[in-house]
Amino acid sequence: MTTHRAALLQAKTTRFTMSPVPTPTPGPGELLIQVKALAINPVDTAQRDKGFPPIPSYPAVIGSDVSGIVVSTGPDVPDSAPQPGSRVTAMASSFYTGKMQYGAFQEFVLAGWNGVIPLPESLSFEDAAVFPLASLAALSGFTTIGIPLDARFTTEDKRAVLLWGGASSVGTMAIQFARQMGLVVYTTASAKNHEYLKSLGAHRTFDYHNADVVSQIVDAVKEDGVTLTDAQTFAWNSLQSVLDVLKETKGDKLGKVGHAPPLLPDAPSMEGVEVKFVLPPMEPAAREQHKNQVFHGWLKPGLENGTVVPSPQVQLVEGGLEGLNAALDIIKDGVSATKLVVKV
Incomplete structure (x- = not known):
């Protein structure tokens, strides 16, 4: 096979069109994967409709999350990495x-071996597509606020974290990872999603629609006798509420917030609280080491032993690659506790 189909963006702010593209040969440290399912993230809509984050050149293939079958491996791929089949x-x-050969939205794609992990037989391609970007973003959120990925806390530590927007795809993964770290997890979501988030590991859930949600969280922290200085938020227009909570709970310590949406110039701030945009390390060597920790240190063993489960629930969008425009339109309108997935 010399070509395969891809969903191309021909220019900035255009919609996807189907086109044949060359099927690549994997280079050093790379695997060629036949895509069976792919997941949609809000950043995909931003890139299609606004060209942000910036796309260096067009035509382009975007997307991040795939599941499928390894077709071939390049040089310098370790024996421990998934092999063909x-x-x-x-x-x-x-x-x-x-x-474009590295973007998810196509039938065959290249990926670096340290971001590829094998699937348990019990896990479908559709469910497996939800993990990659959400796991990377959730765990990068912890390192952004100074919690290393090897951190483990005991009940006696009484260390808590606030995860605002827990029903999002990143939020549900962050809840699972925070639970494994031993953190006491406070999260916000619509009331209809509270029991689901508790099943993933949230200790307390709060409805962000309530006018007194900040005081509810502050009262719970005092009642539980925990230390709350750290937070992540996965939702737009939530930073002021997060800051208001930390103002009352951090004491004389430095508060830290990992902000998953891009920080706008007029974003609120507060003395004694450090707010940072969530990013993995940018220096190439550190970035690859971090990715290895995320996928091989956390996600791989989590899937093997069942401590990490697909979240949130999958909603299939019909039409294969041709259904991508519709899928991005759906996520642009907003979804709750749902991950949109396309079968390829």
């Missing part, structure tokens, strides 16, 4: 290179 989930993104 393996069922896998993979971080397949053209974000850093700008080259």
Whole structure:
């Protein structure tokens, strides 16, 4: 096979069109994956409709989350990595290179081996597609606020974290990882999602629609006798509420907030609280080490032993690659506790 189909963005702010593209050969440290399912993220809509985050050149293939079957491996791929024929989930993104052969929205894609992990037989391709970007973003959120990925807390530590927007795809993964770290997890979501988030590991859930949600969280922290200085938020227009909580709970310590949406110039701030946009390390060597920790240190063993489960629930969008425009339109209108997935 010399070509395959891809969903191309021909220019900035255009919609996807189907086109044949060359099927690449994996280079050093790379795997070629036949895509069976892919997941949609809000950033995909921003890139299609606004060209942000910036796309270096067009035509372009975007997307990050795939599951599928390894077709071939390039040089310098370790024997411990998935081999041809393996069922896998993979971080397949053209974000850093700008080259279309690394974008998820196509039938065959290249991915670096340290962002590819094997799937348990019990896990479908559709469920497996939800993991890569959400896991990377959730765990990068912890390192952004100074909680290393090898951190483990005991009940006696009484260390809490606030996760605002827990029903989002990143939020549900952050809840699972925070629970494994031993953190006491406070999260916000619509009331209809509270029991689901508790099943993932949230200790307390709060409805962000309530006018007194800040005081509810503050009262719970005092009642539980925990230390709350750290937060992540996955929702727009939530930063002021997060800051208001930390003002009352951090004491004389430095508060830290990992902000998953891009920080706008007029974003609120507060003395004694550090707010940072959530990003993995940008220096290439550190970035690859971090990715290895996320996928091989956390996600792989989590899937093997069942401590990490697909979240949130999957909603299939019909039409294969041709259904991508409709899928991005749906997520642009907003979804709740739902991950949109397309079968390829």
